[in-house]
Amino acid sequence: MIEERFDAIVVGAGPSGNAAAYTMAKEGLKVLQLERGEYPGSKNVQGAILYANALEKLIPDFREDAPLERHIIEQRIWTMDDKSYVGMHYRSEDFNEERPNRYTIIRAQFDKWFSRKVREAGATLLCETTVKELLRDAKGKVIGVRTDRDNGVAFADVVILGEGVNGLVGQRSGLRSELKPDSVALAVKEMHFLPREVIESRFNLKDNEGVVIEAMGTITAGMTGTAFLYTNQESISVGIGCIVSDFAENGATPYGLLEAFKNHPSIKPLLANSECKEYAAHLIPEGGYNSIPELYGDGWIVVGDAGQFVNAVHREGSNLAMTTGRIAGETVVWLKRRREELSKANLAEYKRRLDETFVMKDLKKYRRIPAFLHNNKHVFGLYPKLVAAAAQTWFRVDGADKLSKEKEILKSFRKGRTLSGLIGDAFKLARSWR
């Protein structure tokens, strides 16, 4: 048992736990952070997009020494069928700005760097230490944690749970129910190594410019999901993810999907001659607003993936994790300064503050999307096929006049889906989007 009492114990050293620990330690609180992995980042899936804004709010000059790969100057959104893609690409010199907005990163390196900042701010980090359960006093207030180490008990005024998507501590301690298979995605991912110059010429890049491809369509075999490809300095992250209950129903394997995606005629040349070094699988909470569990109680707060804070539509997660972590930390600092108890009533301030941020506003805006996608699977199969066929009809020069082509395209849509179906989908999507 650790005799010493801490102001706060943070479970997990991912983006959310680090943000919370950093915020509190910097303000002089005594913080103990516990991480199950051998080092921060050792359990985290490799390539990812870093959204600068959320990190800037914590560490304004992070660009000076954070391990960043490339800043993104081009976004490609693809709708794919088996042979083609129809894409919307946006590329702009404006993204070559002094303080770029989005970067590719390699999580293992980034999390290590972030953790160093947390320790420099004064928090104490113990790795290879798994939190097993929360400890409560007679009144049910959380007063500390039990770890898997011998004499493994530590006490604090508040426990911040940044334990990621599985959230076993929270589950075991009865703070929330098990993950539902229809509100969590399983993503698989690989890192493909290529020389810098090859990546730059294949993607039309210079210096540290980067490209992101996000794709949907027949590549997910009719399941709700997306695929992605990010350029790092000397590697390409490529992956695909679908809702877990869809996998169960469909019988497809995540690895099989990834193989098919990599072998798609539009993707294969981008990865040619690369050396695949790492393979990883991870869950993403995608239930959105309606699946957010209890976020606070007597002596505890939930942050990051453990609180289902992921915007699946925009593939944002780490920025929501950092923001919820920061706000949880700020709330604790604020209450401590005012010598207030870290009770459920007082910690409600955390939720009040969150409601004012993009985190809650965005999740609320998209609260109907998960159900829409779940009930409208043709979005992932039929529409991509129709769109690709339409593009082909339009671009092929074959002697048919343009008006007939337009009619043919319209007809194909109406044959694929009734007119009321088409209008209904548009209406439902618009409503979910609002």
Add this chain to the structure above:
Amino acid sequence: MHIVVCMKQVPDSAQIRVHPVTNTIMRQGVPTIINPYDLFALEEAMRWRDKFKGALTVLTMGPPMAEDSLRKALTFGADRAVLLTDRFFAGSDTLATSFALASALEKISTEFGAPAMIFTGKQTIDGDTAQVGPGIAKRLGLNQLTYVSRIVELDQAADKIVVERRAEGGVQILSTRLPVLITMLEGVNEIRRGTLDDALRAARAKIITWNAADAGITDLTLCGLRGSPTIVKKVFAPSPRAEKAHKIPTADVPVELLAENVISEIFKRQPAVEGDLMKFSAGQ
């Protein structure tokens, strides 16, 4: 009782690759670990430390990042950690390494008390020489017990130690006087996890860091590349010896006959084996 364990941070050989063209080891991005053999030494040392309520110091020579492995040793339960680091040590062979470590051990003796036992692992997984331990013993004039599989008895009052040592053809039981240098064999114990208090202490511990001068080394020509007479003439990756392999065809052979075929092939090529086996089974 004061015990010192000398250990080394090494690249995790399970994750190392050899460059296909230059044949050099590609260390870039390869995670580092405590030399696995050293963990058996550390655990053994901790057990005796616990028994005699002594103190345990871990010592390593290496680059500044070797601090990670020392901190890990503190997490397991070591009491104190010393990092010997200096650019003058770069390129040390086993002679120069044992010189530097012996110097640091003398300094440890004066600062923290003379150790009754100094442990090292059997060998490292990156150099594989097994020379550094004996090199230290020789320089410090200590008795040495190598390839120790068990410490049978330790009588501090009588300064006596009895160990089992794995030797070719059997186990030797050896006895000598303290202080002693022991190189520990693998598989003899399992490293403990360390308590939560150990982990907290390790996270906050200050690693004692010495350069060559701190360790009392005045003659730098005995250190690093200059103090290392060993010259690596050539490094090569062994190529698969396909020509030495005999193929025993299995296609179209009925399953019942497979084992039969393999055995008769072996006997055909190694006639002595058949005779030995016959003799062996006759003797049973």
